[in-house]
Amino acid sequence: MPTGVVRGRGRLIAVIAGVTALLLCCSGTVAYTFFASQPKAPGMNLVGCGTTQALNLDGELPSVGNLNDEQRYNAAVIIKVGQEREIAPRGWVIAVATAMQESTLHNYGDLGSANDHDSLGLFQQRPSMGWGTPAQIMDPAYAAGRFYGKLEKIAEWERLPLTVAAQRVQVSAFPDAYAKWEPLATDVVNALTDGAARAALGAAPGTCANAGQISASGWTTPVEEGIVSGFRTADRPTHDGVDLGAPRGTIIHAASSGVVSLVLCNASLGGVPYSCDADGSPAVMGCGWYVEITHAAGVITRYCHMVQKPPVIVGQKVTAGQPIGISGTSGNSSGPHLHFEVHLNNDPNSSGAIDPSVFMQQRGAPLGGS
Structure with missing residues (x-):
C-alpha cells in the first residue's frame, strides 16, 4: 500500500494512502486516498438516515475503512459534540473531513x-490566533466545539x-485540500450514526432526503423523475448509466458540488456529425448535448441528451442542485429523458x-426519491 502525504496547515504528515471505489458513469471504479475503504456492494448499508440518539463514546464503535481505534474515537467525539450543539449532520461531515x-x-x-507555528490538535488550531490555550485545544471536544462555533456563524x-x-x-493555506x-x-458519519449523512438538509433529524432535496453528504438527484432504464441490463449490457424519465424541458441539476470538466455536442449519423439542436433517434449515435462534472475523490457525473447547449462552461464551479441544462432527446435517444452516469477514479470511460x-x-439522494 503506497504512502501519501497530507499537508495540514503547512505541516507535512505522512499517512497511509488507501484506495476506495464508489462512483462512475458508464463503467469503472473510483478511489480516494487516505484510509482504505472497500466499495459497497448493492444493497449494503442503504438504510437509516440517522437517529436522535446521541453517540455513546463508551461503547464499541464500528470499523470504517482503515481507521484505528484512536481515529474512530476522535471522529465520534466530533460527531457527538455536533449532536450536543444541535448542529445538522452536514456539519458533522464538514468537521470530520476537516480534521x-x-x-x-x-x-x-x-x-x-x-x-506549523503553534498549531495543535485535531483541527490544528493555534493558541496565538485565539482558538484557546494549548490545553484546551488538545481536548478534542473543546476543539470540535470551537470549529462548530465558527461554522455556525457562516451564512x-x-x-x-x-x-x-x-x-x-x-x-x-491549502483551501482546496x-x-x-x-x-x-x-x-464515517454514516457508520457511526446509522446513516445520518443521508439525512435531508433542513429537515427534522433522521429524515431521509427525497428527490429535489440535498442530503447531508452534499448530493441531490439531477431530476425528480425515476429510472425507466437501468444500468447494464440484460438487454442493454453496455448501458453505462440509467435513464431518468424527465420530460422535455425539465431542468437538470448538478448532483453535487464540483467543476464542469466537459460540455460537448456528441452526435453522428452514419459516421457524419449530426446536430445536437435537433431531436435524435435510435439511429443517431452519441450523447447529444451533454455535461460532465468532476467531484471530490475523482468522481465524475455525466448528464446526456440535453435539448440545447448547456448554460455552463468548462472550468466553472457548480454547487449541488445548481441548474446545468435542460432535458431533451438529442443524440442516441428514442424520446425525452436524462441519461445519468457516475464514474470513479477520474475515469470517464466505460471501465x-x-x-x-x-x-x-x-x-442519501435516491434516484426517483425512493
Missing part, C-alpha cells in the same frame, strides 16, 4: 520543528461546498462506470 485533512484524526501535540453554511465551508472556518475527504467523512442508483442511494 482528516488537518490531522488525519490524530490529536497531535507540539511536534517541535515539524510543527448558509449547510449549502456551501465542503471546501468553502471548511476554509471559511480554518483559513488554511478539504474536498477530497468528503466521501470518506460521509462513510470507470458504476451503477448510479446504488451510488446515489448510499449518498
Whole structure:
C-alpha cells in the first residue's frame, strides 16, 4: 500500500494512502486516498438516515475503512459534540473531513520543528490566533466545539461546498485540500450514526432526503423523475448509466458540488456529425448535448441528451442542485429523458462506470426519491 502525504496547515504528515471505489458513469471504479475503504456492494448499508440518539463514546464503535481505534474515537467525539450543539449532520461531515485533512484524526501535540507555528490538535488550531490555550485545544471536544462555533456563524453554511465551508472556518493555506475527504467523512458519519449523512438538509433529524432535496453528504438527484432504464441490463449490457424519465424541458441539476470538466455536442449519423439542436433517434449515435462534472475523490457525473447547449462552461464551479441544462432527446435517444452516469477514479470511460442508483442511494439522494 503506497504512502501519501497530507499537508495540514503547512505541516507535512505522512499517512497511509488507501484506495476506495464508489462512483462512475458508464463503467469503472473510483478511489480516494487516505484510509482504505472497500466499495459497497448493492444493497449494503442503504438504510437509516440517522437517529436522535446521541453517540455513546463508551461503547464499541464500528470499523470504517482503515481507521484505528484512536481515529474512530476522535471522529465520534466530533460527531457527538455536533449532536450536543444541535448542529445538522452536514456539519458533522464538514468537521470530520476537516480534521482528516488537518490531522488525519490524530490529536497531535507540539511536534517541535515539524510543527506549523503553534498549531495543535485535531483541527490544528493555534493558541496565538485565539482558538484557546494549548490545553484546551488538545481536548478534542473543546476543539470540535470551537470549529462548530465558527461554522455556525457562516451564512448558509449547510449549502456551501465542503471546501468553502471548511476554509471559511480554518483559513488554511491549502483551501482546496478539504474536498477530497468528503466521501470518506460521509462513510464515517454514516457508520457511526446509522446513516445520518443521508439525512435531508433542513429537515427534522433522521429524515431521509427525497428527490429535489440535498442530503447531508452534499448530493441531490439531477431530476425528480425515476429510472425507466437501468444500468447494464440484460438487454442493454453496455448501458453505462440509467435513464431518468424527465420530460422535455425539465431542468437538470448538478448532483453535487464540483467543476464542469466537459460540455460537448456528441452526435453522428452514419459516421457524419449530426446536430445536437435537433431531436435524435435510435439511429443517431452519441450523447447529444451533454455535461460532465468532476467531484471530490475523482468522481465524475455525466448528464446526456440535453435539448440545447448547456448554460455552463468548462472550468466553472457548480454547487449541488445548481441548474446545468435542460432535458431533451438529442443524440442516441428514442424520446425525452436524462441519461445519468457516475464514474470513479477520474475515469470517464466505460471501465470507470458504476451503477448510479446504488451510488446515489448510499449518498442519501435516491434516484426517483425512493
